[in-house]
Amino acid sequence: MSQYDDNFAPIDLKDVKTYPLSSRSSKVSLDDFAKPIDPSSSVEHFISSLPNILAAKNLKLLVEQVWRARDLKKPIIWGIGGHVIKTGLAPLLGIPDGSSCERIRAGP
Numbered sequence: 001m002s003q004y005d006d007n008f009a010p011i012d013l014k015d016v017k018t019y020p021l022s023s024r025s026s027k028v029s030l031d032d033f034a035k036p037i038d039p040s041s042s043v044e045h046f047i048s049s050l051p052n053i054l055a056a057k058n059l060k061l062l063v064e065q066v067w068r069a070r071d072l073k074k075p076i077i078w079g080i081g082g083h084v085i086k087t088g089l090a091p092l093l094g095i096p097d098g099s100s101c102e103r104i105r106a107g108p
Helices: 043-049 054-071 082-086 100-106
Strands: none
């Protein structure tokens, strides 16, 4: 007995063709996976241990661009939404007491 409406018939799988997973090419290899790090590792080591795919690849690129801007003595301007502050992430931005607006207005 189906929990769904009786207007739905079971899917007919007779024309489905399968093939071995080993014959399928993949965009990701084991070398792309994140590497475990020691808990006492530096942030730099943590970032370098991230996989070079998807959002981690974007984060690594962002870190590289921020460091480049810093080396070139260019301004680094962050645009963040209120969720970053209200979810308690302010200390990760170097704002231990969460007083982001005052800190931003005051500058470095």
